[in-house]
Amino acid sequence: MRPVPTTTATAPASPYVDLTREQWSALRDRTPLPLTADEVERLRGLGDVVDLDEVVDVYLPLSRLLNLYVGAHSGLRGALNTFLGEGAQPGTPFVIGVAGSVAVGKSTTARLLRALLARWPEHPRVELVTTDGFLMPNAELARRGLMSRKGFPESYDRRALTRFVADVKAGKPEVSAPVYSHLIYDIVPEERLVVRRPDILIVEGLNVLQPALPGADGRSRIGLADYFDFSVYVDARTEDIEQWYLGRFGKLRQTAFQDPDSYFRKYTQVPEDEALDYARLMWRTVNRPNLEQNVLPTRGRATLVLRKGPGHKVQRLSLRKL
Numbered sequence: 001m002r003p004v005p006t007t008t009a010t011a012p013a014s015p016y017v018d019l020t021r022e023q024w025s026a027l028r029d030r031t032p033l034p035l036t037a038d039e040v041e042r043l044r045g046l047g048d049v050v051d052l053d054e055v056v057d058v059y060l061p062l063s064r065l066l067n068l069y070v071g072a073h074s075g076l077r078g079a080l081n082t083f084l085g086e087g088a089q090p091g092t093p094f095v096i097g098v099a100g101s102v103a104v105g106k107s108t109t110a111r112l113l114r115a116l117l118a119r120w121p122e123h124p125r126v127e128l129v130t131t132d133g134f135l136m137p138n139a140e141l142a143r144r145g146l147m148s149r150k151g152f153p154e155s156y157d158r159r160a161l162t163r164f165v166a167d168v169k170a171g172k173p174e175v176s177a178p179v180y181s182h183l184i185y186d187i188v189p190e191e192r193l194v195v196r197r198p199d200i201l202i203v204e205g206l207n208v209l210q211p212a213l214p215g216a217d218g219r220s221r222i223g224l225a226d227y228f229d230f231s232v233y234v235d236a237r238t239e240d241i242e243q244w245y246l247g248r249f250g251k252l253r254q255t256a257f258q259d260p261d262s263y264f265r266k267y268t269q270v271p272e273d274e275a276l277d278y279a280r281l282m283w284r285t286v287n288r289p290n291l292e293q294n295v296l297p298t299r300g301r302a303t304l305v306l307r308k309g310p311g312h313k314v315q316r317l318s319l320r321k322l
């Protein structure tokens with residue numbers, strides 16, 4: 001006789017609905033704002049190499065989904081105001097986090113979303129902030145022995161980043177953020193990015209889905225992700241991301257690194273192999289460990305996971321439904 005199991009080993013229901021690219025792109029028929037020829041040109045003008053099929057199949061349905069979420073968010077806000085007896089109040093910005101590894105394509109996704117979301121008449125004012133502005137300046141990183149930990153959670157001023165997003169969310173008329181330059185590989189002194197009551201704020205960075213550190217008293221604190229109304233994790237195989245990282249390094253070596261002010265100019269003066277060896281070292285010792293230890297563990301917190309295959313083509317999507 002077979003033993004009777006004492007516990008039922010059923011897995012908990014997944015909080016996500018999983019869709020193939022085909023299933024997802026079929027939803028674009030419900031997107032009432034098709035792209036005009038002018039807009040296609042403008043998207044190309046962003047300077048990102050994104051296939052138009054990718055925009056139509058993946059990002060148009062996403063912009064429609066977000067448009068619906070923004071509408072629902074403002075309805076909820078109205079309900080809260082009614083409950084609190086506060087009457088009609090100005091809306092608060094809808095905040096979207098975009099997370100994922102170095103070189104997975106976060107910036108491209110975030111820039112595309114900004115352009116597509118701004119086309120909707122309900123929310124034309126879309127601002128984009130990248131978390132690198134909240135990295136500590138190189139001098140401070142060096143003082144703390146963190147120069148080879150750029151991008152790890154401890155290399156950021158996390159309190160300032162959370163305060164920035166909290167202030168925008170609270171509807172402050174003007175909030176500013178420091179600015180990072182990839183050219184000088186450091187924070188730009190005296191420069192600030194000013195955000196003035198946008199309809200939507202996109203916050204893009206490696207660690208945006210990290211939970212908050214507990215306070216000194218051991219109690220949990222409100223973290224950055226607590227201010228997100230929606231979040232996207234851009235996902236891909238680690239081996240593919242490494243190739244994109246090396247490919248981008250190679251391309252930058254031919255372009256931006258040539259600038260006399262570039263921190264990486266020295267890699268234009270050595271043979272390509274030697275430059276790529278350096279990029280491989282950076283990947284192996286900084287960006288991959290950060291992906292494995294800090295970034296990937298936050299994937300399950302995202303509202304939407306975009307899973308890319310070779311060539312940056314999104315193949316599968318997981319959308320949180322519970």
Ligand SMILES: Nc1ncnc2c1ncn2[C@@H]1O[C@H](COP(=O)(O)OP(=O)(O)O)[C@@H](O)[C@H]1O
Pocket residue numbers: 048049050051054100101102103104105106107108109244245247248311312
């Ligand atoms: N959808 C896409 N299609 C084609 N190439 C892309 C796409 N997204 C990103 N890339 C390329 O991949 C590299 C990394 O993208 P980027 O947006 O800079 O990544 P991240 O901001 O995550 O570091 C860049 O060379 C970029 O041009």
Ligand SMILES: CC(C)(COP(=O)(O)O)[C@@H](O)C(=O)NCCC(=O)O
Pocket residue numbers: 102130131132133150151152204205206207282286287
């Ligand atoms: C600036 C970054 C930490 C990304 O920051 P993010 O905008 O995601 O906060 C990253 O692009 C970087 O420069 N990493 C250091 C290692 C390297 O040079 O690849």
